[in-house]
Amino acid sequence: MSTPIKVAILGARGRMGAAAVDAVSAASDMELVAALGRGDQLSKITDAGATHVVDLTVPESSEANVTFAVERGLHAVVGTTGWDEPQRARLEAVLGQHPEVGVLIAPNFALGSVLATSFAAKAATYFDSVEVIELHHPNKVDAPSGTAIRTAELIAAARRGAGVPAAPDATEKLLDGARGALVDGVPVHAVRLRGLTAHQEVLLGSEGEALTLRHDSFGHSSFMPGILLGLRQAASHPGLSYGLDRYLDLGF
Numbered sequence: 001m002s003t004p005i006k007v008a009i010l011g012a013r014g015r016m017g018a019a020a021v022d023a024v025s026a027a028s029d030m031e032l033v034a035a036l037g038r039g040d041q042l043s044k045i046t047d048a049g050a051t052h053v054v055d056l057t058v059p060e061s062s063e064a065n066v067t068f069a070v071e072r073g074l075h076a077v078v079g080t081t082g083w084d085e086p087q088r089a090r091l092e093a094v095l096g097q098h099p100e101v102g103v104l105i106a107p108n109f110a111l112g113s114v115l116a117t118s119f120a121a122k123a124a125t126y127f128d129s130v131e132v133i134e135l136h137h138p139n140k141v142d143a144p145s146g147t148a149i150r151t152a153e154l155i156a157a158a159r160r161g162a163g164v165p166a167a168p169d170a171t172e173k174l175l176d177g178a179r180g181a182l183v184d185g186v187p188v189h190a191v192r193l194r195g196l197t198a199h200q201e202v203l204l205g206s207e208g209e210a211l212t213l214r215h216d217s218f219g220h221s222s223f224m225p226g227i228l229l230g231l232r233q234a235a236s237h238p239g240l241s242y243g244l245d246r247y248l249d250l251g252f
């Protein structure tokens, strides 16, 4: 039997971290060697002999955590949202010094969400209008969600690539925020509702028809297969991979 992947989880007492602790502990090819919460020293990761790190913390600490791991030659799977372009560029510079290390930053680990985002980017080149609505539990820290930002960016890139003009909108805005936030020109609306977990709709419209692409995560278990896949594949994907789709053969 091959050596198990030795995993340290950061943010282990949070909603996602606790689910990841259970998922990694139950995986026969993995060994959970460290579970860190806020205030724990990062040196616990190396003291425990981890080869892989899972970061499920908060935007303020994620970059420092992942940089610490990469500088010590550890692979990382990052679910924390809020990584912007300059942060990813800084991480790529660090990875340049450690070319054998693989880091996956995935705004969403649920397979259905990854597929829905890909479908949305594809469909967005065929419709005049497109808007994103994300709906989450009210304890979520950030808005809009990382998934919504990534979806809007991919939609915008696909439309630019296909030469599709900006979506028509003649609205006079009487109140700030009434039309959501623009991400790369795509309106994104964030709903926070007790009882929800993580949900997203992409609305696409043209004269006489509309298409709605909706994904629902009903529980944090939906994200665990993606995290385990990331841990199994990070070492064979050196450098920075942004989006779980980079590890999947979606065939389009």
Ligand SMILES: NC(=O)C1=CN([C@@H]2O[C@H](COP(=O)(O)OP(=O)(O)OC[C@H]3O[C@@H](n4cnc5c(N)ncnc54)[C@H](O)[C@@H]3O)[C@@H](O)[C@H]2O)C=CC1
Pocket: 010, 011, 012, 013, 014, 015, 016, 017, 036, 037, 038, 039, 040, 056, 057, 058, 059, 061, 065, 078, 079, 080, 081, 082, 106, 107, 108, 109, 110, 142, 146, 223
């Ligand atoms: N990529 C994906 O599929 C998903 C990503 N997320 C993202 O994961 C992150 C965590 O989400 P939740 O678990 O719901 O939040 P949470 O608030 O329940 O958990 C975050 C945990 O991280 C801890 N923490 C903060 N700084 C830390 C540090 N430096 N070291 C160790 N622990 C630290 C906090 O004390 C807390 O326990 C968020 O950014 C969220 O958007 C959430 C669900 C799915």
Ligand SMILES: O=C(O)C1=N[C@H](C(=O)O)C[C@H](O)C1
Pocket: 081, 107, 108, 109, 136, 140, 141, 144, 145, 146, 147, 148, 197, 198, 199
């Ligand atoms: O905080 C959450 O819950 C989630 N965060 C991620 C995001 O911001 O996109 C993924 C999923 O939507 C759940």
